[in-house]
Amino acid sequence: MKLHSEVPEDKVTKVLDEFQGPLYQRPPVRSSVKRQLRTRTIYYIDFFEMEERNVLFKVGCEAGTYIRKLCYDVGEVLGCGAHMQELRRTRVGPFVEDESLVTLHDLSYLFSQWQETKDEGMLRKFVYPMxxxxxxxxxxxxxxxxxxxxxxxxxxxxxxxxxxxxxxxxxxxxxxxxxxxxxxxxxxxxxxxxxxxxxxxxxxxxxxxxxxxxxxxxxxxxxxx
Amino acid sequence: MKRISEPWEIKRSLVVKAEEETNPRFGHKPEERPIQEHMRFGIINLDKPAGPSSHEVTAWVKRILSLDRAGHGGTLEA
Missing domain, CATH: 2.30.130.10 (PUA domain)
Known part of the structure; x- marks a missing residue:
């Protein structure tokens, strides 16, 4: 999250804490769902660090929560304004960033190895049953x-x-x-x-x-x- | 503020209603599926690069693994 002016860290962490729990959100103008007010639950917000106007945190939330909107709203409460700078999904259901994570390059390599050697062992390590x-x-x-x-x-x-x-x-x-x-x-x-x-x-x-x-x-x- | 219990932390326990043997002639354990079937019903945890859309990346995965069908589990911020 990028703040639009400098704010003391304790104020930022306090406001982030307040956003835990149920949250009303109207989907942003550019969204693929109907723009009506809906509720989403924020299970936790873990603050990691901030440097000048950049704030890094991790959010555990319900599917369909707009983090872009969350950052904007945090900025409104702080009074300085803020926007989402970068976003990475670290978990979805049972899938987390562990040894199961593959890149497109990995996939391409695994597939060609399977074609060449006919050994499906490596492919099965990364392609899971549904x-x-x-x-x-x-x-x-x-x-x-x-x-x-x-x-x-x-x-x-x-x-x-x-x-x-x-x-x-x-x-x-x-x-x-x-x-x-x-x-x-x-x-x-x-x-x-x-x-x-x-x-x-x-x-x-x-x-x-x-x-x-x-x-x-x-x-x-x-x-x- | 206290943390709300996270749905992915729920622990479940299996209860048995009746017992019966399964016939080994039908179906396979998921991890023993023949590779063609395994690829058809497989799922990967993909580290998507920032930039290209989930839709585009799905098309690439489909091509890389020469699959007939491929889909993704949902987009961020769409």
Whole structure:
């Protein structure tokens, strides 16, 4: 963040602290979403350092928070004005800046090595199964016999459930998995974890997005023909 | 001001409703997927250079890895 005039450090850190918590934001003029007031949560703002008018900090926030707007608003509260100078995403869901991070150059090299040597080991170190993206979601594991019905878009019923994460509430987004740990679909829970455990019939989650192609698991349901 | 609990720190615990064996004839564990399938359903944590848009970089990744389809997980400040 670049301040428009010099401000003492203790004043900057105090104002940054105040921005933690829920925040109202109207998307900026140049944005790809509808420009209506919305709320986003700032989980934390960690101040690192400042030198003259340049301030470096790290923000933990909800998806859809405009950091450009946050910097502008911090500037307004300070009274001096400010703008965002530079921005880097250090985390998104389960993905962080660790050894999994690859550059385009790395990718290009890994791919050509795979083509030349036919050894896929290195490529697999950096290309993760799609299930990696679902790591933080609550999960439901289902029977082999349930999988293909879900792949055809059916909703998940209680008898198909083998295990699940506790604490799922009605309306939560959940990821449905096979026993082998393959992602089948993204769904919306229509009942809580506690209820699912007790149910012997009835739907427990509505399928929102199918991830697995049809036909990998056998079709086990009866059709009218 | 106290920090608000971060959603990515939530710890979950698995509870079992019923037990059943899975048939090894169908599907694969994600880490044992044949490489063609693995590449089709793969995900990378890309260090995107500043400048080119996520959309452009997605197109480059698609070309570098000669994929039929590629997408990205979202943009910053768009």
């Amino acid at each position: 299930e990696k993206a679902l790591e933080l979601m609550p999960k439901i594991h289902v029977r082999d016999s349930t999988v293909d019905a879900l792949c055809h878009g059916a909703h998940l019923a209680a008898p198909g459930v083998l295990s699940l994460d506790s604490g799922i509430r009605i309306g939560d987004a959940v990821a449905v998995f096979t026993q082998k740990g393959e992602a089948v679909a993204l769904s919306k829970a229509t009942v809580s974890s506690a209820s699912i455990l007790k149910m012997d019939h009835g739907f427990v989650a509505k399928t929102q997005r199918v991830l697995m192609p049809r036909g990998i698991y056998p079709k086990m349901w009866r059709s009218s023909q």
